[in-house]
Amino acid sequence: MSAGQRKINKWILHAILVLLAIVTLVPYVWLIIASLKGQDDFFSAIFLPPGDGAFGIGWDKLSLDNYRALFDLGFEVNLINSVFYSATTALFATLICAATGFVLAKHQFRGRNLITLVVLGALIVPPTLLLAPGYELLYDLNLLDTSWGLLLPLIAPAFGVFLFRQAVIQSVPDELLEAARIDGCSEWSVFFIVVLPLVRPMIGAFMLITFLGMWNNFISPQIVLQTADKQPLSVAIAQLRGVYKTDYGLLTAATVVSVLPVAALFLFLQKQFISGLTSGAVKG
Amino acid sequence: MSTGGVDSRRVVFSWVMLAPFLVLFLVFVVYPLIQSAFLAANQTFGPGTRTFVGTKNFELLISDPVFWKAIRNTFIYALGSLFVQLPIAFLLALALNSPKLRGRGIYRLIFFSPQLMGLVFVSILGALAFEKRAGLINQALDAAGINDLLVWVTGNDAWLEPDWLQQHVMATLILISLWLYVGFNMIYFLAALQSVDKSLLEAAEIDGAGPWGKLRHVIFPSVKPVATFVILLSMIGSLQLFELPYILLESSGGPDNKGLTIVMYLYQNGFDLGDLGFASAIGWVLALILIGLALVQVKLTRAQEVNA
Numbered sequence: 001m002s003a004g005q006r007k008i009n010k011w012i013l014h015a016i017l018v019l020l021a022i023v024t025l026v027p028y029v030w031l032i033i034a035s036l037k038g039q040d041d042f043f044s045a046i047f048l049p050p051g052d053g054a055f056g057i058g059w060d061k062l063s064l065d066n067y068r069a070l071f072d073l074g075f076e077v078n079l080i081n082s083v084f085y086s087a088t089t090a091l092f093a094t095l096i097c098a099a100t101g102f103v104l105a106k107h108q109f110r111g112r113n114l115i116t117l118v119v120l121g122a123l124i125v126p127p128t129l130l131l132a133p134g135y136e137l138l139y140d141l142n143l144l145d146t147s148w149g150l151l152l153p154l155i156a157p158a159f160g161v162f163l164f165r166q167a168v169i170q171s172v173p174d175e176l177l178e179a180a181r182i183d184g185c186s187e188w189s190v191f192f193i194v195v196l197p198l199v200r201p202m203i204g205a206f207m208l209i210t211f212l213g214m215w216n217n218f219i220s221p222q223i224v225l226q227t228a229d230k231q232p233l234s235v236a237i238a239q240l241r242g243v244y245k246t247d248y249g250l251l252t253a254a255t256v257v258s259v260l261p262v263a264a265l266f267l268f269l270q271k272q273f274i275s276g277l278t279s280g281a282v283k284g
Numbered sequence: 285m286s287t288g289g290v291d292s293r294r295v296v297f298s299w300v301m302l303a304p305f306l307v308l309f310l311v312f313v314v315y316p317l318i319q320s321a322f323l324a325a326n327q328t329f330g331p332g333t334r335t336f337v338g339t340k341n342f343e344l345l346i347s348d349p350v351f352w353k354a355i356r357n358t359f360i361y362a363l364g365s366l367f368v369q370l371p372i373a374f375l376l377a378l379a380l381n382s383p384k385l386r387g388r389g390i391y392r393l394i395f396f397s398p399q400l401m402g403l404v405f406v407s408i409l410g411a412l413a414f415e416k417r418a419g420l421i422n423q424a425l426d427a428a429g430i431n432d433l434l435v436w437v438t439g440n441d442a443w444l445e446p447d448w449l450q451q452h453v454m455a456t457l458i459l460i461s462l463w464l465y466v467g468f469n470m471i472y473f474l475a476a477l478q479s480v481d482k483s484l485l486e487a488a489e490i491d492g493a494g495p496w497g498k499l500r501h502v503i504f505p506s507v508k509p510v511a512t513f514v515i516l517l518s519m520i521g522s523l524q525l526f527e528l529p530y531i532l533l534e535s536s537g538g539p540d541n542k543g544l545t546i547v548m549y550l551y552q553n554g555f556d557l558g559d560l561g562f563a564s565a566i567g568w569v570l571a572l573i574l575i576g577l578a579l580v581q582v583k584l585t586r587a588q589e590v591n592a
Contacts, residue, residue, distance in 0.1 A: 013379055014386075020376070021394045024463065028397075030420045031409055042418040046427060100305040107298040115302070122313055126574050128524055128547050129567040132560040133316035133323055139331035156308035187297040216402030218527045223555060234404040238531050241408060245534075248418055255408050259401050266400050270393070 035252040036062040042248050066249035078236035085232055090211040092155040101164025102195050122158040150224045167202035215262055233258040323564035330558040341565035353541050354549040362522035364458040373466050377473035395467035407531035410460040414448040453543035476510035516581040546570050
């Protein structure tokens with residue numbers, strides 16, 4: 001291939017990539033602009049409404065009114081709920097899975113192999129199979145429409161135990177644990193001072209994927225929670241759509257409010273997130 | 285022996301550490317799993333009202349045309365996403381794999397970004413974007429003159445303002461999930477491409493292999509394990525599709541159940557109609573399909589390992 005040919009290929013590649021990037025990004029631009037528009041302007045322009053401002057655009061037609069209307073409806077309660085549910089799930093799931101994964105990886109006791117086998121077996125149980133019996137169980141335990149009923153089934157995922165068991169096997173050498181014990185560390189300090197720092201990348205990645213998983217979880221809160229004040233954003237926004245079906249401004253504003261915190265968190269912790277996503281995959 | 289005390293203390297510690305997980309796991313996974321088998325042989329009207337019906341749930345299920353419609357829709361969606369999404373994801377990964385490409389980090393971030401929005405919020409955005417009159421898609425098609433072109437080609441005036449959510453549900457679902465998941469799958473393929481042996485590529489080049497030859501004889505074989513994993517993951521996720529059609533179609537199956545999926549069918553029976561027993565029967569059918577797929581994947585991977 002000649003150098004000229006190569007250069008042309010490079011430009012074609014970039015042109016395709018830029019085009020695809022635009023296709024990916026346009027919905028965001030549309031979403032944000034839509035959340036600032038008044039109801040009438042939805043039919044006058046795809047993006048910014050025409051008017052007598054700079055570039056022939058009616059800048060004065062844009063406002064935060066939709067956001068005001070959204071918070072007048074009490075949407076901030078759902079935002080707080082989402083933060084609470086996601087943070088609690090991330091914290092407890094990480095602690096419980098790390099503790100279990102460590103013990104299954106490094107401790108010798110009767111029943112260890114059986115438990116490991118059952119945990120691995122549980123990975124193939126599709127969560128949808130547990131919806132109906134899980135609902136009946138929460139009814140029997142009187143936990144329907146409570147935070148406990150939502151959170152307790154979600155803070156001990158077998159998948160997390162599997163990930164932490166792998167992480168401990170890969171990055172915690174037995175000699176280090178023995179050395180710590182000889183130095184007089186109790187088993188508790190071995191776990192908190194020696195093991196946890198060594199699996200820190202997994203802790204970061206797992207906390208982030210659990211947080212996002214809960215933030216975007218729809219079916220669990222939809223089934224468990226009935227009171228509007230207890231619902232997270234995912235359920236609240238779907239109900240908002242049911243009531244205000246054609247209020248595009250309100251619905252787009254609600255989407256922006258729901259997505260922004262997570263996008264900010266991601267940009268902040270990007271590397272860990274991507275490594276967390278691929279951590280389930282086979283390496284090499 | 286002096287170590288006896290230490291050992292037993294360590295065993296106690298092990299069980300204390302395991303306790304929270306074991307209790308929650310037994311109560312919220314193992315117990316419901318066992319109950320789901322009993323439930324599947326019962327009819328209920330809401331929780332706590334079981335009537336034993338034996339295998340009747342399964343008989344009703346296979347004779348219900350709505351169930352077969354849900355199966356059909358779900359598989360169309362799964363295969364559609366598989367054959368549209370994964371090739372594009374792989375091509376994107378190949379394009380972004382060259383370390384010399386300028387801006388690859390930015391491209392990667394952009395293509396991945398829809399994943400951050402989460403399925404529910406993407407569903408809301410999708411519902412608004414594919415809306416008939418004020419939606420982004422129809423307005424853009426109109427502005428680009430594509431609508432007029434489609435009307436001219438098909439001779440059908442309906443293309444002037446296509447009703448995506450009512451008339452073209454499956455295509456809309458596949459398009460939205462393409463936007464959402466293509467970057468996610470690209471990340472897996474990018475990770476897999478890292479494992480391609482550079483010296484093998486050089487050797488192939490010396491032997492006079494073109495880009496296609498390198499792709500076929502070096503890149504495909506080393507990406508294959510991850511590719512089968514991604515295919516399985518994508519199939520398992522697709523077959524459990526719920527939120528996207530549930531929100532787009534406002535909790536119905538759409539006109540003539542055009543967009544009804546298996547999990548939506550399960551949800552409607554279990555939670556709208558209150559028959560948790562019938563819902564469990566559907567859950568078991570779905571579980572068996574998924575486990576069957578996983579077994580096929582394990583078999584294929586084994587066969588690859590033997591051949592390698």
